Amino acid sequence: MNYPGKGLMEGLAVTARNFVGSYFYKDRLTTVQYPEERVQTPENSRTFPFLVFEDSPDKPRCTACKICETECPPKCIYIVMDRDDKGKPMQRPKVFDIDISVCMQCQICVEVCPFDAIKMDNDYEKSKYERFDALVERLPDLLKPNEYYRKVKPTEASEVDARLKAEAEAKAAKKAAAAAAAAAKAAAQPPPAPTGTVT
Amino acid sequence: MFASVPDWMVRVTAFLIPIAFIFGVYPAIFALTTLVERKALGRIQNRYGPNRVGIFGILQPLADGLKILLKEDIVPRVADKFTHFLAPVLIVIPGLLVYLVVPVAPGMVAVDLKIGVLFALAVGTVSVIALFMAGWASRNKFSLLGAVRAVAQVVSYEVPTVMAGVAVIMAAGTLSTLTIVERQGGGILNVSNWYVFRPWGLVGFVLFIIGGLAESARCPFDLPEAESELIGGYHTEYSGFKFALFQMGEYLAGMAMAGVTVTLFLGGYMGPGSGPGLAGGLISMFWFFAKLAGMIVLNIWIRGTWPRLRVDQLMGFAWKVLLPLALVNIVAVGFWHFLTPRPLAWVVTTGWLVIWFLVLTKCNASARLEKREYRYV
Numbered sequence: 001m002n003y004p005g006k007g008l009m010e011g012l013a014v015t016a017r018n019f020v021g022s023y024f025y026k027d028r029l030t031t032v033q034y035p036e037e038r039v040q041t042p043e044n045s046r047t048f049p050f051l052v053f054e055d056s057p058d059k060p061r062c063t064a065c066k067i068c069e070t071e072c073p074p075k076c077i078y079i080v081m082d083r084d085d086k087g088k089p090m091q092r093p094k095v096f097d098i099d100i101s102v103c104m105q106c107q108i109c110v111e112v113c114p115f116d117a118i119k120m121d122n123d124y125e126k127s128k129y130e131r132f133d134a135l136v137e138r139l140p141d142l143l144k145p146n147e148y149y150r151k152v153k154p155t156e157a158s159e160v161d162a163r164l165k166a167e168a169e170a171k172a173a174k175k176a177a178a179a180a181a182a183a184a185k186a187a188a189q190p191p192p193a194p195t196g197t198v199t
Numbered sequence: 200m201f202a203s204v205p206d207w208m209v210r211v212t213a214f215l216i217p218i219a220f221i222f223g224v225y226p227a228i229f230a231l232t233t234l235v236e237r238k239a240l241g242r243i244q245n246r247y248g249p250n251r252v253g254i255f256g257i258l259q260p261l262a263d264g265l266k267i268l269l270k271e272d273i274v275p276r277v278a279d280k281f282t283h284f285l286a287p288v289l290i291v292i293p294g295l296l297v298y299l300v301v302p303v304a305p306g307m308v309a310v311d312l313k314i315g316v317l318f319a320l321a322v323g324t325v326s327v328i329a330l331f332m333a334g335w336a337s338r339n340k341f342s343l344l345g346a347v348r349a350v351a352q353v354v355s356y357e358v359p360t361v362m363a364g365v366a367v368i369m370a371a372g373t374l375s376t377l378t379i380v381e382r383q384g385g386g387i388l389n390v391s392n393w394y395v396f397r398p399w400g401l402v403g404f405v406l407f408i409i410g411g412l413a414e415s416a417r418c419p420f421d422l423p424e425a426e427s428e429l430i431g432g433y434h435t436e437y438s439g440f441k442f443a444l445f446q447m448g449e450y451l452a453g454m455a456m457a458g459v460t461v462t463l464f465l466g467g468y469m470g471p472g473s474g475p476g477l478a479g480g481l482i483s484m485f486w487f488f489a490k491l492a493g494m495i496v497l498n499i500w501i502r503g504t505w506p507r508l509r510v511d512q513l514m515g516f517a518w519k520v521l522l523p524l525a526l527v528n529i530v531a532v533g534f535w536h537f538l539t540p541r542p543l544a545w546v547v548t549t550g551w552l553v554i555w556f557l558v559l560t561k562c563n564a565s566a567r568l569e570k571r572e573y574r575y576v
Contacts, residue, residue, distance in 0.1 A: 011504045018242065019243050021245075
C-alpha cells in the first residue's frame with residue numbers, strides 16, 4: 001500500500017525500533033565505555049618497543065650492540081654500553097632511552113635485533129602529564145620479563161623461545177662436539193715429545 | 200486572617216506567583232529537555248548518550264551550563280555591538296511570554312486574556328526579530344543567510360499555523376485559552392471531547408505541529424541554523440552565555456508552541472480526574488505536563504528521524520499544501536457546526552477533508568520523469 005507520507009512514517013518506525021531495541025538488546029550498542037571496558041587488542045597490534053630480560057633485570061638479552069640505534073629511522077634510541085671498573089665492555093646497556101614522542105612504531109629495531117632483545121609492546125595507555133622528559137622511556141621502564149612478552153604476544157613469544165632454545169642446544173652440541181673432537185685429536189696425537197736434547 | 204495584609208501587597212503577590220512559576224518551571228523543563236533529547240537521540244542511534252555526570256548523566260545540564268558560562272565571550276570587531284548584545288536578550292522573552300496564556304490547571308493561567316490565542320500566536324513569532332537582529336549584527340554572511348532564512352520560514356509558516364488555530368477558535372467560539380480548554384472537558388473521562396478527536400481537529404493538530412516545528416526552527420525545519428550548510432546560521436558569531444541564551448530561547452519557544460498545541464487540540468489540562476479543587480487541580484496539572492512532555496518527546500523523535508528540507512521544498516510545502524489544507528479545514532469546521540445529526544457531520548467532514556487531502560497531495564506530487572528511451576543502443 002502506498003500513501004502520502006509513507007516514507008516518513010516508516011522512518012519513525014525505524015527510529016522507534018532502535019530506541020526500544022537499544023534498551024533490550026546489548027549487541028545493538030556498539031559503544032565501548034572505555035575506562036571501564038576495553039577492547040581486546042589483536043595479538044599483532046603494536047605500540048612501542050620494550051627490552052626483554054630472562055631471569056633478572058640485571059641480565060637483559062640486549063648486548064648494547066647499537067644495531068637498533070643505527071637502524072632506527074627517526075633516531076629515537078640512545079644507547080651507552082656498560083663497562084666495568086677496568087673499562088672492559090660488559091655487553092649490556094648502561095643507558096637505553098627510547099623517546100616515544102619520536103618513535104614511529106615501525107618495528108625496524110625488532111627486525112634488526114640479532115639477540116631477540118627488543119620487542120614491540122601493545123600497551124596503548126602511555127599518556128603523560130608532561131611533554132618532554134616524561135615521554136622518554138628509560139632503561140628501568142623498558143625492561144620487562146620474558147613472561148610479559150609471552151603474555152602479550154603468545155604466538156610470537158613461543159616461536160622466539162623455541163628458536164632460542166634450539167640455538168642454545170645447537171651451540172651446546174657444537175661445543176660438545178668440538179670438545180669431543182679436540183679430545184679425540186689430543187688422544188690420537190699425543191703432544192710431540194721433545195725430539196732433541198739441549199746441547 | 201488576611202485582613203491585616205494591605206491590598207497592594209495582595210495584588211503584587213498575586214502578580215509575582217505566576218511569574219515565579221513561569222520563570223522556575225519552564226527553564227527547569229528546558230534543562231531536563233536538553234538531557235532527555237541527548238539521551239533519546241543517542242538511543243535512536245544505538246548509542247548510550249551522556250551517562251558520565253551523575254547517575255545516568257542526570258547532572259549533565261548542570262555541567263553543560265557551567266561549561267558554557269566559563270567560555271570566552273567573543274564579539275566580532277566589525278559587529279554592531281549593541282544589536283549583537285541585544286539579540287540574545289530579546290530572544291528569550293517571547294518564548295516566556297507565551298506561557299502567560301497557557302493554562303496548566305483550572306483557573307491557573309497567569310493572565311486570562313480574552314484574546315489569548317491571538318496573543319500566543321503573535322508574541323511567539325516576535326522572536327524572529329531577535330533572530331534577524333543577531334544575523335544582521337554579526338556581519339557574517341552565514342549569520343545573515345541564516346537570519347534571512349529564519350524570517351522567510353517563520354513568516355511563511357505563521358499563516359497555516361494561524362489558520363489551523365482559526366478552526367479551533369471557530370469551534371470554541373472564543374479566543375480565551377481557558378475557555379477553549381473548558382470546552383474540551385466532559386464526555387467520556389474528560390477525553391472524548393478533545394478537539395484532536397474531531398476530523399477537523401486532527402488535521403488542525405497535524406498542521407499546528409508542523410507549523411510549530413517550523414516556527415521554532417526545529418528539525419526538519421532547522422534551515423536557519425543548518426550546521427552543515429551555514430556553520431550555525433544566525434548564532435555563528437555567538438559564544439558563551441549568549442549562545443546559551445539562543446539555545447534556551449529556541450527551546451522555550453518550541454515548548455511554548457507545544458504548550459499552545461496541547462491547549463488548543465489536546466484538551467489542555469483535561470484528563471481523567473481533572474477538575475476544580477486541590478486534588479482535581481493537581482491531577483489537572485499532571486495531565487497538562489504529561490501532555491507537554493508527550494509533545495516534547497514527539498519533537499525529539501521527529502528530530503532524530505527526518506532529514507532537513509530543502510529551501511524550495513520548505514516554501515512549497517507551506518504555501519501549496521499546508522495553507523490550502525488549513526483553509527479547507529476552516530470550511531470543514533463550518534460543516535461540523537451546521538450539520539445535524541452528528542453522524543452526518545462526521546461523514547461529511549471526514550469525506551471533505553480526505554478528498555481535499557488526496558487532491559492536494561496528488562497536485563503536489565513530485566514530477567515523474569518519463570522513462571528515457573535510447574534510439575541507438
